Every structure is written in structure tokens, then in C-alpha cells.
Amino acid sequence: MQDSAVGKQSKDILLEVNNLSVDYFASNGAVHAVRDVSFVLRRGEILGLAGESGCGKSTLAYAVSRLLRPPAYVTGGEVLYYPRGREEGASPLVQSKLPKSGRANKNNGSEAIDVLQLSPSELRAFRWSEISIVFQSAMNALNPVMTVGDQITDVLKAHRPDMGPSQRKKRASELLNLVGIAADRLNSYPHELSGGMRQRAVIAIALALNPELIIMDEPTTALDVVVQREILQLISDLCREFSTALIFITHDLSLLLELSDQIAIMYAGKMIEKASSQDIYEHPRHPYSYGLLNAFPSLHGPIRKMVGIPGSPPDLRAIPSGCPFRERCPLAFEPCTTVVPSLQSATAEKPQQLVSCHLYDSRLSSRGIPSTTDLARSYESLAEGSRA
Numbered sequence: 001m002q003d004s005a006v007g008k009q010s011k012d013i014l015l016e017v018n019n020l021s022v023d024y025f026a027s028n029g030a031v032h033a034v035r036d037v038s039f040v041l042r043r044g045e046i047l048g049l050a051g052e053s054g055c056g057k058s059t060l061a062y063a064v065s066r067l068l069r070p071p072a073y074v075t076g077g078e079v080l081y082y083p084r085g086r087e088e089g090a091s092p093l094v095q096s097k098l099p100k101s102g103r104a105n106k107n108n109g110s111e112a113i114d115v116l117q118l119s120p121s122e123l124r125a126f127r128w129s130e131i132s133i134v135f136q137s138a139m140n141a142l143n144p145v146m147t148v149g150d151q152i153t154d155v156l157k158a159h160r161p162d163m164g165p166s167q168r169k170k171r172a173s174e175l176l177n178l179v180g181i182a183a184d185r186l187n188s189y190p191h192e193l194s195g196g197m198r199q200r201a202v203i204a205i206a207l208a209l210n211p212e213l214i215i216m217d218e219p220t221t222a223l224d225v226v227v228q229r230e231i232l233q234l235i236s237d238l239c240r241e242f243s244t245a246l247i248f249i250t251h252d253l254s255l256l257l258e259l260s261d262q263i264a265i266m267y268a269g270k271m272i273e274k275a276s277s278q279d280i281y282e283h284p285r286h287p288y289s290y291g292l293l294n295a296f297p298s299l300h301g302p303i304r305k306m307v308g309i310p311g312s313p314p315d316l317r318a319i320p321s322g323c324p325f326r327e328r329c330p331l332a333f334e335p336c337t338t339v340v341p342s343l344q345s346a347t348a349e350k351p352q353q354l355v356s357c358h359l360y361d362s363r364l365s366s367r368g369i370p371s372t373t374d375l376a377r378s379y380e381s382l383a384e385g386s387r388a
């Protein structure tokens with residue numbers, strides 16, 4: 001597990017997502033896939049998104065990178081991006097092409113770009129140079145009739161017109177080396193590479209323009225677990241080396257805990273807990289976070305009883321009132337049925353650990369803050385058929 005790296009890294013805010021909501025307008029009703037999500041990502045920070053299948057992780061990642069297609073629509077909120085100043089090396093394309101009009105003076109001392117307001121041409125300038133995106137099965141997105149080298153130099157040609165052919169080739173070789181592929185593979189076609197190498201080549205392309213942020217949604221699902229781990233480790237090492245921020249999604253929770261600075265846990269379209277990976281690992285606060293972590297066996301530490309979370313997430317077309325997790329929660333109490341909890345500091349000692357749960361609101365709960373033992377016992381009693 002990484003140290004609480006936020007303290008070590010720059011405190012600059014790179015991305016600020018405020019009250020973002022996304023619906024899929026399906027024929028059988030609107031699916032509320034992302035609901036009022038707010039979070040901040042700092043420069044160079046690695047944020048892991050976790051949660052059961054269907055909780056809205058990919059939709060959030062697509063919304064932030066403006067890749068949503070109908071029937072998905074952003075129904076509210078903003079995605080503010082804080083580019084580096086010209087003197088700090090922001091890409092010239094972004095400096096010249098992004099509108100002054102789309103920028104808002106915000107906190108943080110620098111101007112923000114509202115990503116959701118960018119026009120198509122502004123978006124083209126923004127993608128790759130500021131944000132790179134690697135989605136599921138990305139390695140299959142390589143063009144089968146172009147060499148890997150040409151695919152890298154194409155990106156450079158489109159976005160860095162100042163670079164000549166020999167500079168582009170040199171940069172392509174450097175990038176392949178960075179991801180552990182010998183430069184003589186520049187002339188290889190994708191079918192001549194293994195799955196792991198193709199995935200590395202995709203990462204090289206994502207890094208080509210030194211973006212500030214990379215978003216990866218299960219980038220390694222098609223690979224075996226050993227190669228998956230190697231590649232995710234490589235990505236996080238490279239992000240640390242270049243201070244590139246990373247938002248990544250994987251179902252491998254132990255890997256997520258190991259590689260991320262911060263973890264955000266989603267449930268039914270909401271962010272229900274956000275904290276450093278160390279805090280989440282040592283003391284998950286939300287009963288759902290505890291249940292999710294406890295559903296995986298640990299290779300280290302004492303032997304513990306594993307109890308799964310009963311039931312299944314709600315239908316996102318008809319979300320129940322109050323807390324969306326209450327029907328599965330072993331510690332649900334009266335206010336959970338009516339009052340929607342908001343994301344707030346869990347305790348005064350750890351104000352950075354944010355949780356969306358009434359158990360941490362002394363105005364609503366008189367039980368006192370639950371310990372991990374309380375959370376474990378509550379699941380055990382639920383499994384035994386009696387409420388804690």
C-alpha cells in the first residue's frame with residue numbers, strides 16, 4: 001500500500017467534480033446511473049473507483065472525459081479542470097484553443113475549464129494532451145493494419161505539429177522503452193505482439209503527450225492476472241514518475257488498495273465513501289465499504305470470518321427513499337428510510353475520510369461511531385438471521 005501520498009504530493013487541484021448526475025433515458029424509464037457525485041482530484045494523485053457491478057463507475061469515468069453517448073445525458077453538475085499556467089508548461093494547443101469564455105475563475109487561484117461546456121473542436125484539443133482515456137479492451141482498439149510506431153507518431157503528428165518526423169520517431173522509441181517494449185518493435189503490427197505488449201503499446205499512446213490525467217476503466221480485463229498486475233503496477237509507476245493523475249477502475253480490490261492514493265466507493269450511483277487507501281483498508285467506515293472489503297479474502301493478517309453482503313443493489317430506475325443501501329445494511333435505523341445521507345467527515349480525528357452514512361451523524365444516531373468489530377458483528381448477526 002502507498003503511503004498517504006496526498007500529503008507528499010502537490011496539493012494543487014486538477015479536477016473538481018461538483019454535483020454530477022447522469023441518466024440513461026431508456027425506453028423503460030430513466031436509469032439514474034450517477035447521482036449528485038462531487039469529488040476533487042489533485043495533480044499526480046491516483047484515485048481508484050470501487051463498487052459492485054452497475055454502481056456507475058464507468059458512467060462517471062465517461063462523463064468526466066465527455067465520452068457519454070445517448071441515451072446517456074448529464075442532467076446536472078459541472079466538471080472543472082484546472083490547466084497549468086502557460087509558464088508551467090500547459091500544452092500550447094490548450095492555451096490557444098480553449099475558450100476564455102468557458103473558463104471560470106474559481107478557488108485555487110487558477111482558472112478552471114468546465115469540461116462539460118467544451119465544443120467538439122475544443123474537446124479534440126483537450127483530449128490526449130490533457131486527458132488520455134484507456135477503456136475496457138483498449139488493446140483491441142489498436143489499428144490492425146498500422147505498425148505500433150505509426151500509431152504513436154500519428155498522435156504526435158496530430159497534436160504536436162511543431163515536431164518533425166525524426167523527433168516523432170525518437171519520442172515513439174522513448175515511449176515504447178518506457179512501457180518495457182524494445183524500440184525495434186516500432187515496426188511491428190499489433191497481431192505480432194502478445195496481449196500484454198499490445199496493452200503496453202496502448203499505454204505508450206496514452207502517455208505520448210504527457211497528459212495531466214489518465215482515466216483507465218478495467219484496462220487489463222482480457223489479460224491473465226499476473227500480466228494484469230504487472231501492467232497496472234507499470235501504469236502507477238509511470239504516473240508517479242511523471243506526476244500524472246490517474247483515475248482507475250478495476251474489480252481487483254486488493255490491487256486498487258495497493259496502487260491508489262485515494263479510494264472512492266460507489267453504491268447505486270452515489271459516492272458513499274472517499275478516503276486514503278490506507279484509511280479505507282484499516283477502517284472502512286460505511287457498512288457497505290466494510291462489506292465490500294470483507295467479501296475478499298486477505299492473504300495477510302489474521303484469519304477472519306467472511307460474510308457477504310446480502311441482497312442486491314436497488315433498481316436504478318426506482319431508487320428507494322433515504323439511504324440507497326438501507327435495505328441491505330445490518331445497522332440501518334429509522335432515519336435511513338427517509339433522509340438521504342450526504343458525504344461528510346466520518347470523525348473529527350480523520351476529517352479527510354468522507355462517508356455518507358447517518359451512523360456518523362450524532363444528531364441522528366445515539367449509538368456512537370461503530371468500530372470495525374461492530375461492523376463485523378453486525379454482518380455476522382445478519383447472516384445468522386437476526387438484526388444487530
Ligand SMILES: Nc1ncnc2c1ncn2[C@@H]1O[C@H](COP(=O)(O)OP(=O)(O)OP(=O)(O)O)[C@@H](O)[C@H]1O
Nearest residue numbers: 024026031033052053054055056057058059060316
Ligand atoms: N446504454 C444504457 N442504457 C441504459 N442503462 C444503462 C446503459 N449503460 C449502462 N446502464 C446502466 O447504468 C448503470 C451504471 O452502469 P455502469 O456501467 O456505469 O456501472 P459500473 O459500475 O461501471 O459497472 P461494471 O463494473 O459492471 O462495469 C447500470 O445500472 C447499467 O445497467
